[in-house]
Amino acid sequence: MNVYKNKKPAWVFLIPAFLFMAVFLYYPFLQNIVNSFMKIRNLGGGVKGVNNPFYKNYAELLTDPNMRVALKNTVIMIFVTLFGEVGLAVILAMLVDNVKRGTKFFRIVYFFPIVISATALGVLFNLIFQYDGGMLSQMVGEKTNWKELYPLTVMMTPVVWQYVGFYFIILVTGLNNIPEELYESAAIDGATRWQKVRYISWPLLHNVVCTCAVLAVTGALKVFDLPWVMFPNGAPLGKTWLTGTYMYYKTMQAPDIDYSSAIAFFIVILGVILSKVVNKIFKERDY
Amino acid sequence: MNKDKKIRSLKWKFAKIMLLCWVLPFLVIIGLVGSYMLITQRENQMERLAAQAGLNTRTCAERLNGAIADSRQATYDGTLFEQYRQYRRQGSSGERIFSNGVQNYLNAQYSHKKNNIFTVLMLKEDPLNKHYTSYNFGTGGSYGMIQHFFSQDRDQVLELAKSLDTAVGFLKTDNGFYIVRNMMDRSFTAWGILVSRVNVNYCFEPVKTAWEDFHVQLNISGNPFVEAGKVVSIEDIRAEYPEYASNMKDDMIPASPADGVQYAVPFYGYWEGLYVNKAVMEAAGAEIPTADTTWDQFLETCQVIKNAGYTPIATSLAKEPHYWFEFAIYNHDSAKTHTTVPEAVDDAAGEAWQAGLADIKDLYEKGFLSENTNTATGDEVFQSFLEGKSAFYLDGSWKMGGIKEGTDDIDNFTVTYVPGNGDRKSTDIIGGLSSGWYISTKCWEDEAKRDAAVSLVEKFISDETVSAFAGTATTALKNGAEIDESSLTNLEKDALAMPKDTTGITGAVQDLVTQDERAPIFDNMPQIVEGQTEITDALQEMLDIIEENAE
Numbered sequence: 015m016n017v018y019k020n021k022k023p024a025w026v027f028l029i030p031a032f033l034f035m036a037v038f039l040y041y042p043f044l045q046n047i048v049n050s051f052m053k054i055r056n057l058g059g060g061v062k063g064v065n066n067p068f069y070k071n072y073a074e075l076l077t078d079p080n081m082r083v084a085l086k087n088t089v090i091m092i093f094v095t096l097f098g099e100v101g102l103a104v105i106l107a108m109l110v111d112n113v114k115r116g117t118k119f120f121r122i123v124y125f126f127p128i129v130i131s132a133t134a135l136g137v138l139f140n141l142i143f144q145y146d147g148g149m150l151s152q153m154v155g156e157k158t159n160w161k162e163l164y165p166l167t168v169m170m171t172p173v174v175w176q177y178v179g180f181y182f183i184i185l186v187t188g189l190n191n192i193p194e195e196l197y198e199s200a201a202i203d204g205a206t207r208w209q210k211v212r213y214i215s216w217p218l219l220h221n222v223v224c225t226c227a228v229l230a231v232t233g234a235l236k237v238f239d240l241p242w243v244m245f246p247n248g249a250p251l252g253k254t255w256l257t258g259t260y261m262y263y264k265t266m267q268a269p270d271i272d273y274s275s276a277i278a279f280f281i282v283i284l285g286v287i288l289s290k291v292v293n294k295i296f297k298e299r300d301y
Numbered sequence: 302m303n304k305d306k307k308i309r310s311l312k313w314k315f316a317k318i319m320l321l322c323w324v325l326p327f328l329v330i331i332g333l334v335g336s337y338m339l340i341t342q343r344e345n346q347m348e349r350l351a352a353q354a355g356l357n358t359r360t361c362a363e364r365l366n367g368a369i370a371d372s373r374q375a376t377y378d379g380t381l382f383e384q385y386r387q388y389r390r391q392g393s394s395g396e397r398i399f400s401n402g403v404q405n406y407l408n409a410q411y412s413h414k415k416n417n418i419f420t421v422l423m424l425k426e427d428p429l430n431k432h433y434t435s436y437n438f439g440t441g442g443s444y445g446m447i448q449h450f451f452s453q454d455r456d457q458v459l460e461l462a463k464s465l466d467t468a469v470g471f472l473k474t475d476n477g478f479y480i481v482r483n484m485m486d487r488s489f490t491a492w493g494i495l496v497s498r499v500n501v502n503y504c505f506e507p508v509k510t511a512w513e514d515f516h517v518q519l520n521i522s523g524n525p526f527v528e529a530g531k532v533v534s535i536e537d538i539r540a541e542y543p544e545y546a547s548n549m550k551d552d553m554i555p556a557s558p559a560d561g562v563q564y565a566v567p568f569y570g571y572w573e574g575l576y577v578n579k580a581v582m583e584a585a586g587a588e589i590p591t592a593d594t595t596w597d598q599f600l601e602t603c604q605v606i607k608n609a610g611y612t613p614i615a616t617s618l619a620k621e622p623h624y625w626f627e628f629a630i631y632n633h634d635s636a637k638t639h640t641t642v643p644e645a646v647d648d649a650a651g652e653a654w655q656a657g658l659a660d661i662k663d664l665y666e667k668g669f670l671s672e673n674t675n676t677a678t679g680d681e682v683f684q685s686f687l688e689g690k691s692a693f694y695l696d697g698s699w700k701m702g703g704i705k706e707g708t709d710d711i712d713n714f715t716v717t718y719v720p721g722n723g724d725r726k727s728t729d730i731i732g733g734l735s736s737g738w739y740i741s742t743k744c745w746e747d748e749a750k751r752d753a754a755v756s757l758v759e760k761f762i763s764d765e766t767v768s769a770f771a772g773t774a775t776t777a778l779k780n781g782a783e784i785d786e787s788s789l790t791n792l793e794k795d796a797l798a799m800p801k802d803t804t805g806i807t808g809a810v811q812d813l814v815t816q817d818e819r820a821p822i823f824d825n826m827p828q829i830v831e832g833q834t835e836i837t838d839a840l841q842e843m844l845d846i847i848e849e850n851a852e
Contacts, residue, residue, distance in 0.1 A: 023312075026319045030327040055850055056817065062852060145673040146685060161676040247824045249619045250676045251831055268820030 043282075050275035057269055071276035080248065081277070084255035088235060091170060091256060092288070095230040098174040103181035104223065108211055110182075111189045121186060125179040132176070136243025139172040143244075161245070165253045169241050176240065177233070181226045188222030189215060224296035231288050235281055238262060257281050364504040368416040369469060372480045372497050380406055381422070381484060385492055400433065407435035411497065415753075418442040418477070418498040421450065422484070425491050428459055440500045441749020449476060450498065462494045477501065502749065527559040532739040535563045542755050548764055552636070553777035553806045555737070565737030566762045569771030569782075571698045572732040572806075573624060574716045574799060581692040585609035589717060592802055596632060596722035603669040606692045613669040615682040615691035618661075622826040624695040625664075627731050627809050630657035632722035636729045636805030642813050642847070646840050658822070658829060658836045660722075665830035675827035683707075695719065698774055701792060712791045716799060729805035732775040738762060773797045775806065818846045 050071050053062040065071060075081050110120045127135070142149045143160040151158050160168050196214050205213070238258035245254040247263060255263075261281065264274035375381055381403060388399035403422055411420040412435050419436035432451075436442030454474045461470050461481050467489060470481040477498045484493035526532045535554065538545045546554070546566045554563045577589050585606040590599055603613035616625055631639050633653035643651035664670055671682045671691065686694040687707045694700075704714050721727040738758045744750045760766065768782040773789070773796045776782050781801040786794055811819055821842035828834040 020312075023315045023319065026316070027323060030323050033327075055846075140678070144681065145677065146681070146690070157672070159673045159676060162673065245676075247619070249827065251827050251833060263824075267816070268824060269817040 046275045047279055049272055050279050052272050054271040054275075055269060057265060057271055059269075059271070065272065071273050072280075074273065075276060075280060080252055080255050080260055083248070083252060084257045084260040087166065087255060088257045090166060091173070091237060092231050092234040094170045094174060095177070095234045096227060098170070099177045100181050100223065100226045100230050102174070102178050103185050103226070104219070106178065106182050107185035107189055108215060110186060111215070112207065121183065124182045127176045128179050130176075132239035133243050135172055135176060136240050139168075139240075140244055143168050162250045165245065165250055169245055169254050172244070173237060173240050177230075181230065184226055185219065185222055188219050192218045220296070224293070227292050227296050228289050231292050232285050235285050235288070257284070361505055364416055365499070368414075368480060368497065368499050368504060371411065371414055371417065372469065372482050372495060374410065375406075375422075375495050376482065376484060382486060382492070385424075385484075386486075403433040404435065407433060411435050412437050412442075413439070415440060415503050416500050418500050418749075419447050419450070420498075421447065421496045423455075423459075423494045423496070425493055428455075428494065437500075439753050440503065441747075442498075446498070450496075454479070458496050459494065462491070466491075500749075502747075526739060526741075527557045527562075527564055531742055532564045533742055533745040535566065538740060538745075538755065541751075545755060545759065546762060548779055549762065549777040550779055550803075553803070555806075555808065565739045566758060567737040567777045568762070569767060570733040570736065570775045572730050572775040572799065572803075573627070573695065573697045573719075573809075574730065574796070575719045576686070576694045576696060576700065576704065577715050577717060578686055578689055578692055578694075579713050579715060580689050581606065581611050585611055585692065587692070589715065590720050590727070592718055592726075592728050594718075594720045594727060596720050599720035600667070600669075603664075603667070603692075607668060612671050612685065612691040613693060614664065615671050615686040615694045616674055617677040617679050617682045618665070618670065618674045618826040618830060619676055619678075621679040622661075622823055623809075623811055624697075625661055626657070626823070626826075627811060628695065628719045629660045630654050630810065631719075631729070631731060631807070632660065632725050633657050635724040636807045639807040640810050640813060642810060643840065643844065646837050646844065651840060654840055655836050658839075661826070662830045662832075662836070675831070689713075698796065701773070701796060704792065705790070714792050715795045716792060717795070718799065726804050728802050729807070730775075730799075730803050731809055732803075732806040733808055775803075777806075814843070814847065815850070818843055818850065821846070 049061075051065055051068045053065055054060075055062070067073075106120075106124060110117055110124075113120070145151065145159045145161070146157050148160070150160060192215060196218075197210055200210050200214055236258050237256060241254060241256055242259050242262065245259075247267065248255040248259065257277065258281070261274050261277040264270050264277060384399055384402040384406075388395045391398075407420050407422065411417045414437060417437050418440050419434060419442040422433045424431040434444075434447050436444065436447060453476055454472070457474060458472060458479060458481050461472050462483055464470075465481065465483050467483065467485060472479045472481055478501050480497045480499060482495045483491035484495055486492050535546060549566060551563075554567055555565070556563050557565075575590065579589065582589050586609065587602045587605045588594075590602065594602075606613040614625075616622075618625075630653055633656040634641070634650070638649070638653075641650040643654055645651055646655070665674065671677055671685065674682070682691065683694060683703070684707075685691045687704065701716075705711055708714065718727040718730065721729060738761055740754050740758060744754045764778055764780055764783060767776050767778055768784060771782045772784065773782070773793050782797065784797060786797070789797065811823075821839045822829070825834045825839050829836055829839055
């Protein structure tokens, strides 16, 4: 029976996938770190030596006002996704869980925005917030430059709206996994609906919420498509930069490849640290 | 023992499964995909090359066949034989008539054929003294070349002719390539020998340049030609052909950015102009700017429009600042100096750029630009122009189609000059005449080709040809493009009239800097007009990037 305890063959099974990851993920990642110390102006362009001093880009990250705005907005985005997306998804999931009829209908309705492409959503919300003739401007009865007046709100609303459904589905699945007997016993003991949520649903959903929180935080660091469609180049006046959009800008629009490599590496570091912090805060528990 | 064997064989089975099901397929797939990609890439390249080479070979064969057919014609149509018969009948008294007749025939048949350099008819009875010639000046033929033939190659030709009978023969000597044919009477007896020297450059050039053509297609661009000295300047051509491109406005013939010399005769291009919504102008009681409107008058007009409750200028500084950027700077330099990228913030070009950007800031501060210019998309502001909420919209000649599609009343729109300031007249426009006809140095230095090349380009740049291709686009024609105006809309008529009065044209200076170099200005335009970014800082940042790129 020793043959089943021998784990060596498993390593061989893992090699092809590992090779694939090594070639297409880890090698570019390491190369990206190296690039962040080099002088590279254009994508695919030649390396013009090492930066002087070699940590120039990392020093610039600290002084770049756009990077400061991007970081500030990203932190705001993290809180908005945590409370807006995951929080709202928890409430919606709890409510839907308590509905006896139409559960499927709500699942489809809330999940639907996820299947729409971010570009289409960007165009849709651009029309909603349009200055002249936009839906909101028509509702308030005068031309209002929503994008200039409330840039962050306008940028984050569609992001939250789109991803609530994603966390909602995860949480509903988590709720469905809670055994019905627990609720029945609580009902026999005379628990109210709120007490069932507070003492059964919430604690047993804790680990799922924790996973959602990690996904939300790392997702907020990478969010790019929708904000870019609605607010390209950090418009208006560089108020809406996010780490993701700024990195893209520095790679594609105003190429400074070594600097954008440094931003990319910084995002990864930030992602690792923040997911650790979130894991610490929402420590997984065994019940 | 048995148990160990079983375990080992199981291990081998595992290893085999892993190898066969995982590693091997993985490596095979990677290998197949990689080699497929490489092969397809090469195949595509080879296919294109083969197609090009095939086409060139066919062209070559057709040209050579043409030369042979021309040679055959002299025998088939019987004209020469008839004249020869009369000459034989009349004796020496008919020699002059015969000589003139043959000469006329040879000139008419061969002196204009591109495949022919010269043709000689020698009489069999006395080939050394009785011969008649014709040469094609256009392909480099000359009397000297014929004399050279008689002294160097004639004997070889006569020798070949003896063995030919009714067939056609080919002879390649150090001097050239000849088609030789015996002229036969009705009893198939040779009475003369017709020799044509083939224009090898014309007939075989497609094959010779098959590879070269393939390469040029990939790298076609004016400046590398200029830098490599591969093209002749218009000035050099005019030294020998004073009338060359005389139907073009010299001021509008663009100079090469490489050395400031004019090489290409422009074909047609584009212009940028100020589109106007006439209804807005009428409602605001404002005058449409003309060729004489100054910048200050334009600002006054904008104020009138603004006071009437309309947006004077529909523009998105967030997405499309480049049109106004270009004209704002142009208003502080001239058609001759516009395409100069600053080398320092405070040099002449730098000062012009600063002043131009300050003008855009001024327009913004006066409230003449779209209210949401810092957040709007290009489409948003264009729509406001079409819907009669804005008066002016600056764009290129290509935007006429967009206006036509976006409105039911095309006659409500016109296009005019962007009012000028300082040295720039309003009629000095931004335009692109970047496509044009070059004559290569190789062709120019080959006297056999020079005349033909000049004639060809003159045909291409004639008023008629340029008009047929250009439509309402910019041309450098002195008389403007000739178009059937009855089929045009009023906007197109206005557009057509505009380039006729143009006094100067220049390319866009922004095209001389790369996207990353101009980003500090273009991407920061909202910050610049808001005063959050100093104009000099943005300019300096651009210069730093240019310097870094040049390292």
